[in-house]
Amino acid sequence: MKAIPTCDVEEAVSALRRGDAIGLPTETVYGLAADATNPAAVARVFALKRRPANHPLIVHIASAAQLGRWARVVSPWATALAASFWPGPLTLVLPRAEHVLDAITGGQETVAVRVPAHPLAQKVLIAFGSGVVAPSANRFGRISPTMPEHVRAEFGDDVACVLDGGACAVGIESTILDVSTNTPRILRPGAVTVPMLEAVLDTPVASTAEAGSPRVPGGLPAHYAPRTPLELVDASAFRLLDTGPDALWLTWSADPPAGSGLRLPAEATGYAKGLYAALRILDARGARQLYVEKPPESQQWAGVRDRLTRAAAGAGADERGS
Ligand code: AMP
Ligand code: MG
Numbered sequence: 139m140k141a142i143p144t145c146d147v148e149e150a151v152s153a154l155r156r157g158d159a160i161g162l163p164t165e166t167v168y169g170l171a172a173d174a175t176n177p178a179a180v181a182r183v184f185a186l187k188r189r190p191a192n193h194p195l196i197v198h199i200a201s202a203a204q205l206g207r208w209a210r211v212v213s214p215w216a217t218a219l220a221a222s223f224w225p226g227p228l229t230l231v232l233p234r235a236e237h238v239l240d241a242i243t244g245g246q247e248t249v250a251v252r253v254p255a256h257p258l259a260q261k262v263l264i265a266f267g268s269g270v271v272a273p274s275a276n277r278f279g280r281i282s283p284t285m286p287e288h289v290r291a292e293f294g295d296d297v298a299c300v301l302d303g304g305a306c307a308v309g310i311e312s313t314i315l316d317v318s319t320n321t322p323r324i325l326r327p328g329a330v331t332v333p334m335l336e337a338v339l340d341t342p343v344a345s346t347a348e349a350g351s352p353r354v355p356g357g358l359p360a361h362y363a364p365r366t367p368l369e370l371v372d373a374s375a376f377r378l379l380d381t382g383p384d385a386l387w388l389t390w391s392a393d394p395p396a397g398s399g400l401r402l403p404a405e406a407t408g409y410a411k412g413l414y415a416a417l418r419i420l421d422a423r424g425a426r427q428l429y430v431e432k433p434p435e436s437q438q439w440a441g442v443r444d445r446l447t448r449a450a451a452g453a454g455a456d457e458r459g460s
Pocket of ligand 2: 282
């Protein structure tokens, strides 16, 4: 299998115009980008990711000025949120414009849209002039890529090229906020938190139950999952556990036992930035069990908690989401 070549912005835009899929750096994770108006290109993204057809995709655009091309209604809430958080890691779910492909919306009456902040994504979107779908550039259910080499490891030469944008600054997927109804609702937590949104909206923001909440037994979608079985362990307990020689640790409050894991920063933004790369490194060691120290309970950590809970639900299993 050949490696995916690195491309520049011009080559990336040509590939998108041809209907090819490319590896696109965003500030959240690397996306598998394709022309959002080209049904064959969108179908190729689903095929490459092996993603089930009913999982809708996010349309990425260059600026809020293009939002009206994708959304039938741009409400005052949407306008205010776009002004505050775009470009940035917030996706808005809005009533769809008529022409938006059913493959993108999952056949729903809404469409998800975001303006990414990464300078290379910005350059590509400005030159391309239209929207691209860009789900995380990993096979369905696997750990999302935050470095160009992660995209190469996932896709070999199935992708036309990858733009080298270095390590992603945010490191976990965007916050998804549904503003298509009378109650703004978080569908996926991320770097833009509930208090940040409420400060702009001046109204309470609802959240779907966090993955792993005991109120949704059996409803845990597996996601972002390493192959190694992964268990979340209380911060207070982790120093006491005798985990044996073929177990690995991912910690934040103290170092793991010597040679048996990695430690991430003890604040949410630094932790999120390093999370997926750390999971990939630990997964590659082929341990029997990966123990992850539970993150704190505060709002700032909601995105990290969500990803780790899904990773724990999906680790070692076959049924996953992407
Ligand atoms: P990603 O894999 O990062 O591209 O994110 C795709 C996710 O965005 C989907 O799995 C949904 O959770 C969410 N999403 C996209 N479009 C919609 C929509 N129209 N309504 C609700 N959620 C959506
Ligand atoms: Mg994904």
